[in-house]
Structure formats: structure tokens, C-alpha cells
Amino acid sequence: MKHILMELPYAIDALAPYISEETLQYHHGKHHAGYVNKLNTLIKDTEYEDMSLEQIIHQSSDAIFNNAAQVFNHDFYWKSLSPTKTEPSALLLGVLEATFGSLETFKEAFATAGIGQFGSGWAWLVVDEHEKLTIQTTANAHTPIEHNLTPLLVCDVWEHAYYIDYRNDRVKYMDNFWALANWEHASKILESKEHLKLSTTTVPFCNNPDDPMCEYLDEMAHEGTTSS
Numbered sequence: 001m002k003h004i005l006m007e008l009p010y011a012i013d014a015l016a017p018y019i020s021e022e023t024l025q026y027h028h029g030k031h032h033a034g035y036v037n038k039l040n041t042l043i044k045d046t047e048y049e050d051m052s053l054e055q056i057i058h059q060s061s062d063a064i065f066n067n068a069a070q071v072f073n074h075d076f077y078w079k080s081l082s083p084t085k086t087e088p089s090a091l092l093l094g095v096l097e098a099t100f101g102s103l104e105t106f107k108e109a110f111a112t113a114g115i116g117q118f119g120s121g122w123a124w125l126v127v128d129e130h131e132k133l134t135i136q137t138t139a140n141a142h143t144p145i146e147h148n149l150t151p152l153l154v155c156d157v158w159e160h161a162y163y164i165d166y167r168n169d170r171v172k173y174m175d176n177f178w179a180l181a182n183w184e185h186a187s188k189i190l191e192s193k194e195h196l197k198l199s200t201t202t203v204p205f206c207n208n209p210d211d212p213m214c215e216y217l218d219e220m221a222h223e224g225t226t227s228s
């Protein structure tokens with residue numbers, strides 16, 4: 001099966017001024033297209049040739065994995081952006097507030113995670129294996145679907161995503177991400193998962209001592225509860 005470069009779901013200049021047409025020409029037209037072409041070349045005449053993208057991600061390693069996962073991650077990133085302003089649905093907003101304290105606290109924690117990702121990678125909002133909303137970062141091509149987690153929102157923190165518009169200023173790029181974040185897409189995915197036992201009432205959310213984000217999130221949550 002030949003993999004095809006996803007068309008952008010908006011005009012190539014639609015994300016300006018936050019993400020320029022020139023960035024999209026390179027990021028979508030060269031980098032993303034490059035992963036698709038490389039993947040098609042690598043899987044030709046192999047056991048991966050007839051697999052779906054997700055099957056390849058689950059079963060391959062090295063260059064085939066890297067290119068397949070980068071195709072998936074970029075497809076998801078384009079869908080995580082919107083040129084028109086969107087809002088989280090009542091369900092998503094409720095779960096975000098129950099999990100992180102407030103939408104603003106979530107945004108700060110998400111940006112902190114993305115800024116803190118060393119080198120190339122991705123910042124994600126996912127539904128984790130405990131059916132909780134979690135912020136995760138993945139390095140290089142890695143992706144939450146390797147672990148069967150459900151991504152809702154992603155920000156590409158590879159330098160190729162922001163260098164033309166922001167040079168090395170990842171902080172400013174992540175700050176402007178909120179002007180484009182596609183909450184409608186994230187909300188639709190969450191609402192399609194009706195079986196999830198997502199709570200909109202619990203506040204304690206961070207109980208994994210191995211997660212370096214936990215301490216930070218707990219602090220933010222406490223601030224959120226004491227000030228409201």
C-alpha cells in the first residue's frame with residue numbers, strides 16, 4: 001500500500017501570522033513529504049508493504065518505524081491546528097479542569113513540557129492507559145500510539161516547525177500555538193470515546209512518582225485551588 005501525503009486541511013497561508021506560508025511549504029511540502037516518500041521506498045517488497053501506518057508503527061523499528069511514525073505525527077499535527085478559533089467542548093473543558101485545575105493551568109503545563117523536551121520531539125495531550133488526560137512528550141519520531149494511548153492534541157517541537165518564523169525561540173512558538181490549537185478536533189476524539197470513565201469532578205490527578213511533570217502539576221493545581 002502506497003502511503004500518501006495528507007493534504008493540509010486549510011490553505012497554505014491560512015495559519016499566518018503564527019505559522020507562515022514559507023514554514024508550511026518546507027514543513028509540509030519538504031519534511032512531511034520526505035517522510036512519506038522515504039517510507040514508501042523503505043517498505044517496498046517487505047513484510048510492511050501492505051500494512052496500515054498504525055500496523056507499521058507497532059511492528060517495525062529503526063528507519064521504517066521513524067518514517068512511519070513521523071507520517072502519523074505530522075498528519076495529527078496538521079489536524080491539531082486550525083486557522084479559525086475553536087473552543088474545547090463542555091466535556092473536554094470539564095475533564096481538563098478536573099485534571100489540571102483550569103484550562104490556563106493546562107496550557108502552561110503543556111507549554112512547559114514542550115519547551116522542556118530536549119532536542120526534537122512532540123508535546124501531546126493524551127488519554128492514557130488509566131483513562132486520564134495526561135501531558136506527554138515524545139522524542140524524535142516516538143508517538144503515544146506505540147503504547148495504544150489516544151492522542152487528542154499535539155504540538156511539533158522539532159526545530160523545523162518553527163525555525164523560519166521564530167528562529168530558535170521555541171517558547172514564543174509554543175505561546176502562539178494556542179492561537180491555532182484545534183480544540184474542535186480534540187473534542188471530537190474525546191467524545192468518540194464514550195466508553196471512557198473520564199471524571200469531571202476529581203482534582204488529584206498526579207500520582208506517578210516517576211513522572212517529572214507530577215511535582216510541577218501538583219504545585220500548579222494547589223495554586224489553582226487556593227486562589228479560587
Ligand code: ZN
Nearest residue numbers: 156158160161
Ligand atoms: Zn515536523
